[in-house]
Amino acid sequence: MTAPFRTGLAALAALSLTTPPVLAQTSSEPTAASADPMIGTGGEGHTFPGAVAPFGMIQLSPDTDTTCQIRKCYSHAAGYRYEDPTIQGFSMTHFSGAGHSDLGDFLIQPVSGDTVGLEPDDYRSPFDHATEQAVPGYYAVTLAKPGVRAEMTAGTRVGVQRYTFPAGKAAHLLFDLRSSLYNYPGKILWSSIRIRADGTITGARETRGWAPARKLFFAIRPSRQITGHAFLDREKKVEYRGFQGPSRGADDAQQLAGRELVARFDFGQIDGPLEVKVAISAVDEDGAIANLDSEPGNFDAVRAATGKAWDQALGAVELEGPAPMKKMVATALYHSLIAPSVFSDADGRWRGPDDQVHQASNFTFHSTFSLWDTFRAEHPLLLLTQSEKKNADFVNSLIASQQVSPFGILPVWQFNGRETWTMIGYHAVPVIADAYMKGIRGFDPNAALDAMVKSATYGPYGGLDQYMKLGYVPIDKEPEAASKTVEYAYDDWAIARMAKAMGKADIAAPFEARAGNWRNSFDVKTGFLRARKADGTYRTPFDPTAINYGSDYTEGNAWQYSWFVPQDQAGMFKLLGGDAAAVKKLDAMFDFDNSKLDYSHAEDIAGLIGQYIHGNEPSHHVAYLYSYAGQPWRTQERLKQIVESQYKPTPDGLSGNDDLGQMSAWFVFTALGFYPVAPGSNEYVIGRPFLDRATLNLPNGKRFAIVAEGLSDTNKYVGKVLLNGKPLARGYLKHDEIIAGGELRFTMSAKPNKSWATGKAVRPYSMSTAPR
Amino acid sequence: MTAPFRTGLAALAALSLTTPPVLAQTSSEPTAASADPMIGTGGEGHTFPGAVAPFGMIQLSPDTDTTCQIRKCYSHAAGYRYEDPTIQGFSMTHFSGAGHSDLGDFLIQPVSGDTVGLEPDDYRSPFDHATEQAVPGYYAVTLAKPGVRAEMTAGTRVGVQRYTFPAGKAAHLLFDLRSSLYNYPGKILWSSIRIRADGTITGARETRGWAPARKLFFAIRPSRQITGHAFLDREKKVEYRGFQGPSRGADDAQQLAGRELVARFDFGQIDGPLEVKVAISAVDEDGAIANLDSEPGNFDAVRAATGKAWDQALGAVELEGPAPMKKMVATALYHSLIAPSVFSDADGRWRGPDDQVHQASNFTFHSTFSLWDTFRAEHPLLLLTQSEKKNADFVNSLIASQQVSPFGILPVWQFNGRETWTMIGYHAVPVIADAYMKGIRGFDPNAALDAMVKSATYGPYGGLDQYMKLGYVPIDKEPEAASKTVEYAYDDWAIARMAKAMGKADIAAPFEARAGNWRNSFDVKTGFLRARKADGTYRTPFDPTAINYGSDYTEGNAWQYSWFVPQDQAGMFKLLGGDAAAVKKLDAMFDFDNSKLDYSHAEDIAGLIGQYIHGNEPSHHVAYLYSYAGQPWRTQERLKQIVESQYKPTPDGLSGNDDLGQMSAWFVFTALGFYPVAPGSNEYVIGRPFLDRATLNLPNGKRFAIVAEGLSDTNKYVGKVLLNGKPLARGYLKHDEIIAGGELRFTMSAKPNKSWATGKAVRPYSMSTAPR
Secondary structure: OOOOOOOHHHHHHHOOOOOOOOOOOOOOOOHHHHOOOOOOOOOOOOOOOOEOOOOOOOOEEEEOOOOOOOOOOHHHOOOOOOOOOEEOEEEOOOOOOOOOOOOOOOEEEEEEOOOOOOOHHHHOEEEOHHHOEEEOOEEEEEEOOOOEEEEEEEOOOOEEEEEEOOOOOEEEEEEEOOOOOOOOOOOEEEEEEEEOOOOOEEEEEEEOOOOOOEEEEEEEEEOOOOOEEEEEEOOOOOOOOOOOOOOOOOOOOOEEEEOOEEEEEEEEEOOOOEEEEEEEEOOOHHHHHHHHHHOOOOHHHHHHHHHHHHHHHHOOEEEEOOHHHHHHHHHHHHHOOOOOEEOOOOOOEEEOOOOOEEEOOOOOOEEOEEHHHHOOOHHHHHHHHOOHHHHHHHHHHHHHHHHHOOOOOOOOEEEOOEEOOOOOOOOHHHHHHHHHHOOOOOOOHHHHHHHHHHHHOOOOOOOHHHHHHHOOOOOOOOOOHHHHHHHHHHHHHHHHHHHHHOOOHHHHHHHHHHOOHHHHHEEOOOOEEOOEOOOOOEOOOOOOOOOOOOOOOOOOOHHHHOOOOOOOHHHHHHHHOOHHHHHHHHHHHHOOOOOOOOOOOOOOOOOEEOOEEOOOHHHOOHHHHHHHHOOHHHHHHHHHHHHHHHEOOOOOOEOOOOOOOHHHHHHHHHHHOEEOOOOOOOEEEEOOOOOOEEEEEOOOOOEEEEEEEOOOOOOOEEEEEEEOOEEOOOOEEEHHHHHOOEEEEEEEEOOOOOOOOOOHHHOOOEOOOEOO | OOOOOOOHHHHHHHOOOOOOOOOOOOOOOOHHHHOOOOOOOOOOOOOOOOEOOOOOOOOEEEEOOOOOOOOOOHHHOOOOOOOOOEEOEEEOOOOOOOOOOOOOOOEEEEEEOOOOOOOHHHHOEEEOHHHOEEEOOEEEEEEOOOOEEEEEEEOOOOEEEEEEOOOOOEEEEEEEOOOOOOOOOOOEEEEEEEEOOOOOEEEEEEEOOOOOOEEEEEEEEEOOOOOEEEEEEOOOOOOOOOOOOOOOOOOOOOEEEEOOEEEEEEEEEOOOOEEEEEEEEOOOHHHHHHHHHHOOOOHHHHHHHHHHHHHHHHOOEEEEOOHHHHHHHHHHHHHOOOOOEEOOOOOOEEEOOOOOEEEOOOOOOEEOEEHHHHOOOHHHHHHHHOOHHHHHHHHHHHHHHHHHOOOOOOOOEEEOOEEOOOOOOOOHHHHHHHHHHOOOOOOOHHHHHHHHHHHHOOOOOOOHHHHHHHOOOOOOOOOOHHHHHHHHHHHHHHHHHHHHHOOOHHHHHHHHHHOOHHHHHEEOOOOEEOOEOOOOOEOOOOOOOOOOOOOOOOOOOHHHHOOOOOOOHHHHHHHHOOHHHHHHHHHHHHOOOOOOOOOOOOOOOOOEEOOEEOOOHHHOOHHHHHHHHOOHHHHHHHHHHHHHHHEOOOOOOEOOOOOOOHHHHHHHHHHHOEEOOOOOOOEEEEOOOOOOEEEEEOOOOOEEEEEEEOOOOOOOEEEEEEEOOEEOOOOEEEHHHHHOOEEEEEEEEOOOOOOOOOOHHHOOOEOOOEOO
């Protein structure tokens, strides 16, 4: 469990910032200049500090330790951990903020001098954070042991390393095919390496990690002549049974295959830096080589191109406000633009969930879909910051995956094209529905709806057969049944929304009915969502504070999960006994005395405020729910409490895993002043802004500014709201109002405005009371 | 070591044949009708009895035991062993007569009734040879345990199984992805299986056997609806480290991946047979499906098409003579037409020695090149029996392999596109040179010559760097140095021959010089080829009868290897002291008392006549060498001795591994009456015929008949020889004389003709004395 965070603004002050963050200080710097990739690399963030282009296929980043044992793996999910004193090498694939992990493919470490040890403890090097530099698309550090300055940059499908060796010492590269994140004995199923006639090093690795039997190919091209090399297999010799003679003619120096390979490349004493251009492919070695060639240029050229790409991508939101807040928001925006990652090769080929190679036409296939996390705010944020083409790419990738899935369903948690079956729900559904509802085209809506319906009706998946029969997932048939029931119901609502918008009432009707299924697992007597058995009774004993794997809930308990009815929060409040009861229960959640609870056995349970757990996703929309009860000022209070306690502009600045951008997307939306509680509704619940001014440069070319007049630590309430100069009485904003461009102007106040947005007619969408 | 063979004709008589084989009995039956795939399935033959089309990609054959332990593997190299009482199942890939083995991919076994055991001992079934039927392209047997009639047939890229289940019992198929030939713990690196929406079962397996990390994909389509199935992983659960919760939603029934998979398919009680059409691909599952679809039709249709293909292929040689001899020759011809196997998919894609997928244009890629064996007589036989296109396919496959080889050299022992580095030499070189010299075009001779030169000058391979420096391979640097030196020298001569024919004297010259390198390892003092050290001295102690792995020789000793100078046998005889000395030494070899020697530690050493070892290749040309000394009648005597002791028309009828057709090709040539001692010379040394009449239907449409007038057990010598009616004074035949069509007429005699073909001018090619 996370160490308790120092309270927000106090913590900022403790960082000895020259300007107290309470003072509004604006700046005309581009947003990219404020982003700091080091945020989240310590604590529980699980982000990586290395070089990546926006949605880049390849992530060149230092791994401080890949020799993790079972318990240490979790803390090293991104390879790099700020607290570690040494760097083991630089690998090419990393997740940004994942809980579970994998990747860390193809680790290279520079070594200088005459002796090159082959084991991690031989070649790992101490480093000093003072030598590190990390900006979007560029990372550098000095490795003390070999005396090498190591720099990383990355394009969309290429990475370039630049190593400057000390004068008078021989330069080597150590390439360790045994290294991997979340490694364990037997993870490397097979690997191979060779040097081609033109000096390009290619090979492949097949690993048995989070994704089963994941294949990845590499191409590596050094800028200098290789003067010597060695390929070694460190595995105890496995003899082919039946061949009793000596190997006749096998030439291990030219090509080697095995399970514990390590290679050494020598360059002699060199003047000036050694550049190493690298690429990967899930298709084949030719694909990796073609990817390598698809983005020409040396280190500086790739760095410049990617720097420009980041300037443009981060320019989607211009920021004005105190430097620490700008830094936090800019970094959050940066973290929201890393995944889903480009995954198809330059020629459009990609390897799918069926482990077969397919050809993408008219779209770029993306993978790394952490959908249980990202359907909430990450994908909605991308709809405001990325082009229609990019968002259509995401949808097309999901549809293409479904079409070749052996199960015929949309991805659940997909990376490198493979299904990991991690987390629950069919949340590709709201991602697609939200995109469609917000006007994204460039994909086949009929194919999309077909994929969504198939995913929602595939009986063998996660108790869906029972859910369709009983109207809820029964806990005696399927674990985590309560969470599944409510998440399925929301996804069903998303299908109904899109089907209705497409004029397909016959499809919409049954799913609109299913959208009410959350009621079937909601125990009015206790006021909690609870798991029911197939016979209709609730499972006992019932402890709303218990968190266990395989329990009634998914990475959470009744306190967090009872609120998950984004499609009908007002309906849920009714079951609780009305608005007052809902507010009381919300307060009970936030103010819960958790001092006697211990959740250290459960990963991902971090960032606690009472029973509100900001470090994990089920809580993310809960602070906004006061507004559904007509008390938006309570939402405003809670948001301040969360922002100040859960985010910091420091390496340990994230209270939980960033989860491929979801933690960050929450922060970007919240800082802007609104949040998409129910993706698919085309509404954003208004919270309160945390920046003096922010301007969205929308994909359609229009600009939407959010201004917070008089914002300060004491002016923490929304006094009034003007949209394009006219008072906005509603507690929510419509998507069309944003994309039309204009200005949302808050006037902040030291006192809550208890008459604004309180009436039922001006509250956010709920299907049963405010259907819209 | 092989049990001693009963002497030939006595053995034939002991088989209770109705007609004594000494009587010439002709027949007008097609050759295919005489072929018996059971020959070689016992003893040391290592052939398989199952169904295969000529050069077919897929070989459907019963495996009697794949659970071999280390010592038993060798005897089960082809999966089936005649002596075994049970059949474990029917797999799709088999070698014909290989020593070392692998394959046995994708084993299916029919099971009837209500209980389906998953272990080999549960599902293996006894069988009776009386129920077996094996003809080219078709195999059938009755499995006693399930009461199932099992039939196999195969096209070029499809196989069809037909199972007739007993009435009233449920029909099942057991599919065991753990099963493999030459299996051992850890051989299966990964495997997967799934059922597609249309009922096609697809999947893949990656094995670590003779070839490293060999990938093979399958597609299986039953003719009846699958009513139920199960996919099971029998491996002790390997947990992904870091994922501590339960698997959420993984659907093992739809798709499974792992290392110890077994599947069960249920069909219920069925009327009539169940057909199972199967295909494989080294490229991907789509390739396997496309291969499956490339040859339409049910069992009977495929069987008929393949029967026709065999009639045509075996019709290349029409046979007249005693039935047992016809059977032996027809079967030998059959065994010579199985490899090299088609390996590219129907769409032309193939996986190469670099483990990457390539596209063949204008040729069909073949693999399974057992070149150390097959350069001798198998490929020369294919040049007489197969089309120019087919032979060009072989050459193009070799060139294509070289062009994508990580080592830049031609295949050594290649199967499934992968290099195994088994045996020695660069014998793709004489295969290509012989084809070119005999007029095969349809490939790029410049690319071929380039590939040959590269293979002969690649220093890291088999001591070539030392060979090029010293003129011989030094034993203190490289094992089996003596054998390597003489085989390299012959291959070098083949390069010189082809380069000269192409008008490239500059390339020919250095290789012609290298062709004399055998002299550098020939110890005139002892009269034996011996291994020398880098300092020029011969290694001691020297025992010409010793056979050990990693010794001075490859699967042999000084007795066999001293004779390997096909390009200059006369030159070698000179070093021995002349013709008389050579004959004396040949006799000493054949008449050697080996009763006190034990070679049981060495595989492949079988079929001994003194120190002549017919069961392995180095001896194969030796009986023909008397003719080089002007004593062709001694060759005639030795051939009778070998044929009668080493071949029988019975399951144990081969004295050694058939080695992908080489043992058989020796027999076909010898039965015809001539043999290609030096491929590349365009000459065949005349032996003596064993058939009353044989007619070659040549690829160019012409016919060449060989008639043996008065052939009988006593008329065992060649009296006179007429070519197209004119006396042939030479002891050899020219290739052009055969392909021009015509008749070679022997008059057999009870006494040797000691005046025919004795003079130096009429002896076969030797580069130093009869260069031609």
